[in-house]
Amino acid sequence: AGNDSHGNFYYMKQIKIPFIKLFISKKQIFGRFMTIFHHNENDPIQGLKNKKIIVGNGPFLSFHLESLTEKHFIGEEIDSGQYKLVYKSESTSEFGEIIKIKLIIGSIQNRKKRLIINPPNNYNFKIKHKSFIRMELLTNKLGFVFTNPIWTK
Numbered sequence: 001a002g003n004d005s006h007g008n009f010y011y012m013k014q015i016k017i018p019f020i021k022l023f024i025s026k027k028q029i030f031g032r033f034m035t036i037f038h039h040n041e042n043d044p045i046q047g048l049k050n051k052k053i054i055v056g057n058g059p060f061l062s063f064h065l066e067s068l069t070e071k072h073f074i075g076e077e078i079d080s081g082q083y084k085l086v087y088k089s090e091s092t093s094e095f096g097e098i099i100k101i102k103l104i105i106g107s108i109q110n111r112k113k114r115l116i117i118n119p120p121n122n123y124n125f126k127i128k129h130k131s132f133i134r135m136e137l138l139t140n141k142l143g144f145v146f147t148n149p150i151w152t153k
Helices: 044-049
Strands: 012-017 021-025 034-037 053-056 060-066 071-073 081-090 098-107 112-117 123-127 131-139 144-147 150-152
Touching (some): 053 060, 060 131, 060 144
Antiparallel strands (some): 053 144, 081 123, 098 112, 131 150
């Protein structure tokens, strides 16, 4: 992620009511957003092309799915079937305690989402039709992570 540094000198300025009210604050969030990509050569362009991306502002969350014979990672496409969710999440005192992890299973066929809050590691579930599986994380200090999905055929 980038930073917009056009000479604000550590003041945040916002227009509340056009031509009437201006809001100024010294509370500035600077340089906290990051994009993490998974690619052997540490090349963000290839990471984007391979769809192996997570975005967050400090904490970490990544996952993969396991079938009986294979592991499937973020950005990959899999067949319908029975899978086990395996994930890793971490945070520090700077970003806060992890308070919520979401597993989102979205059906492309009927445009519905199934939401599982704080799923256990090694959670088993079945996918019957064209779907996506992604995760989110939230901390008590508003740290967050969003993952790219694993897609089903």
